[in-house]
Structure formats: structure tokens, C-alpha cells
Amino acid sequence: MKTTEPPAPVPAEPSAAVAKAGAPAGAPSRKTKQGGALNVFSHGILIIWAIMVVMPLVWAVMTSFKSDGAIFSSPWALPDKLHFDNWSRAWTDAHMSDYFVNTVLVVGGSLVGTLVLGSMAAYVLARFDFPGNRFIYYLFVGGMSFPVMLALVPLFYVVNNMGLLNTIHGLILVYIAYSLPFTVFFLTAFFRTLPASVAEAAFVDGASHTRTFFQIMLPMAKPGLISVGIFNFLGQWNQYMLPTVLNTDPDKHVLTQGLVQLAVSQGYKGDWSGLFAGLVMAMLPVLAAYIIFQRQVVQGLTAGALK
Numbered sequence: 001m002k003t004t005e006p007p008a009p010v011p012a013e014p015s016a017a018v019a020k021a022g023a024p025a026g027a028p029s030r031k032t033k034q035g036g037a038l039n040v041f042s043h044g045i046l047i048i049w050a051i052m053v054v055m056p057l058v059w060a061v062m063t064s065f066k067s068d069g070a071i072f073s074s075p076w077a078l079p080d081k082l083h084f085d086n087w088s089r090a091w092t093d094a095h096m097s098d099y100f101v102n103t104v105l106v107v108g109g110s111l112v113g114t115l116v117l118g119s120m121a122a123y124v125l126a127r128f129d130f131p132g133n134r135f136i137y138y139l140f141v142g143g144m145s146f147p148v149m150l151a152l153v154p155l156f157y158v159v160n161n162m163g164l165l166n167t168i169h170g171l172i173l174v175y176i177a178y179s180l181p182f183t184v185f186f187l188t189a190f191f192r193t194l195p196a197s198v199a200e201a202a203f204v205d206g207a208s209h210t211r212t213f214f215q216i217m218l219p220m221a222k223p224g225l226i227s228v229g230i231f232n233f234l235g236q237w238n239q240y241m242l243p244t245v246l247n248t249d250p251d252k253h254v255l256t257q258g259l260v261q262l263a264v265s266q267g268y269k270g271d272w273s274g275l276f277a278g279l280v281m282a283m284l285p286v287l288a289a290y291i292i293f294q295r296q297v298v299q300g301l302t303a304g305a306l307k
Contacts, residue, residue, distance in 0.1 A: 060283070064276040071272050083273060090262070090278040098251070099258030100281065105168055106243075106254055107236045110175035114232055115225055117176065118183030123213055125184070126191035127199070137188065143181030152245050159246055166249040174242055179232045186231075190224035191217070226293050237286055255282045 066079045164170025202212040240256040262278050
């Protein structure tokens with residue numbers, strides 16, 4: 001009995017094989033081209049934005065080391081010599097040292113108070129259910145949308161009646177109240193992302209609520225604290241409206257008030273180099289704080305999304 005061998009398979013045409021092999025590869029290449037064009041466009045926008053932001057800063061720093069004549073004769077040229085006397089003149093003659101010390105005291109005290117009180121309130125609102133929890137939370141959220149300009153007149157009378165007008169500690173308390181709504185809103189969302197099992201394990205071991213918060217939960221919230229601390233630091237350091245209304249004593253002026261006074265006085269004197277030196281002095285702490293803590297700021301902003 002003969003066995004018939006199966007017919008040999010007919011080879012596919014070369015054009016069909018090439019078409020089949022090339023069909024799935026066409027879509028990824030098209031997507032790659034679109035993604036590459038999008039990346040080039042987005043990187044171009046970021047580069048333009050970076051130039052727009054960095055160039056004024058670099059120009060201000062460069063101008064602070066020039067003489068008054070060089071500022072107007074060659075505003076975009078590098079300084080022929082570093083005039084450090086501009087900085088010393090602004091620091092001593094323009095009283096920038098006094099303004100700087102006052103600002104450090106006010107912002108430092110208000111920043112510590114804001115983080116401590118805000119983190120405690122946010123932890124309670126995020127971890128405990130009690131009657132009025134959501135009402136209190138939305139009160140803080142509503143405080144973010146309330147324009148501070150509408151509260152200036154009543155705030156002035158309240159601070160004056162308490163005997164805190166033209167005082168450092170009075171300004172600290174106002175800054176804390178001004179920054180608490182955003183701090184509570186930010187940290188409440190951050191505390192909700194932290195694992196509750198860690199706090200429950202601490203309670204089982206006999207830890208109190210206070211010890212659990214300060215020794216366990218607060219260190220875990222370090223990225224969020226740094227992020228909201230940087231935002232509060234920027235807002236409080238650059239605050240001008242509140243100290244202008246509540247701090248009229250020239251000896252208690254902060255940097256923003258000092259810069260305005262310096263701009264007026266140095267403008268009449270024609271000491272533009274001293275004015276730019278004072279401007280850079282007020283700008284450097286903010287840049288240094290962000291450069292040092294930029295990684296922690298990004299971690300705090302993305303922690304909730306990653307978890």
C-alpha cells in the first residue's frame with residue numbers, strides 16, 4: 001500500500017511576506033515620529049520659558065556689580081570690574097541689614113507656627129471621623145478663596161485692639177492665620193496617603209495619640225511638610241500688603257517694605273547700582289531655598305499620585 005506524501009507548502013510571494021512583516025512595524029514608527037515631534041515642541045517651549053525666567057535674574061545680578069554709569073551706557077555688557085561697594089552700601093546705608101533681620105524673624109516664626117498648627121489640624125481632619133469634620137475642612141478650603149484685601153480694614157482694627165500693631169509677633173500671628181488654609185488643605189490630602197497600619201501598630205504598642213503623631217506620622221510626612229513649607233516661605237517672604245497695613249514702624253519694616261523705600265530714595269539719588277544690589281539680596285534666599293529643597297518639593301507633590 002502506497003503512502004502518498006503530503007504536497008509541499010506553496011511558498012508565499014515575497015511581496016506578500018514583506019507586506020505582512022512591514023504592516024505592524026508601520027504604526028510604531030508613525031507613533032515614534034509623532035512622539036518625537038511632540039517632545040521637540042515641548043522641550044522648545046520649556047527652553048523659551050527658562051530663558052524668559054533666567055535672563056532677568058542674571059541681568060539683575062550682573063547689574064548689581066556695575067557702576068551707575070555702566071548701567072546706562074552698556075546695560076547688557078558684563079561689568080568691567082566687580083563693584084562690591086554696591087552691596088556694602090545697600091547693606092549699611094540703605095539699612096537692608098535691618099530689613100533682612102526683621103524678615104527672617106517674621107518669616108521664621110510664622111513658618112514654624114504654620115507647619116506645626118497646620119500639620120496637627122490636617123492630621124486630625126484626615127485620620128479621625130467626628131461630627132463637623134467636613135464642615136471644618138471646608139471652612140479651611142473656603143479661607144483659601146477669601147480675598148485678603150477685603151479683610152485688611154477689620155484686621156487692622158483687630159490687631160490694633162489686641163495691642164499687636166507694629167510688632168514682630170503680631171505680624172507673625174497674622175502670617176500664620178494667612179497661611180493656615182492652604183497648609184491644612186495640602187497636608188490633609190497628604191496624610192490620607194500615609195498607611196494607617198503604622199499608626200494602628202503604634203497604638204497597639206501603647207503609644208499615645210501625641211507620641212504617634214510627633215514621632216511616627218510627622219516624620220513620614222516630611223516630603224509634604226517640605227513642599228508646603230517652601231510654598232509658604234515664598235508667599236511670606238514676598239508678602240507686601242499685610243506688613244504695609246499692619247507694620248508702619250520704620251524700625252520694624254521687612255524686606256518688601258525696605259525695597260520700596262530703597263527704590264524711592266535711591267531713585268532720587270541716582271544710586272541704581274545700590275538698588276539692584278538690594279534687590280538681589282532679597283532674591284537670593286528664595287532661590288537658595290528652592291535649589292536646596294527642589295527634590296523634596298517634587299517628592300511631596302507627587303507622593304499622593306504615586307501612592
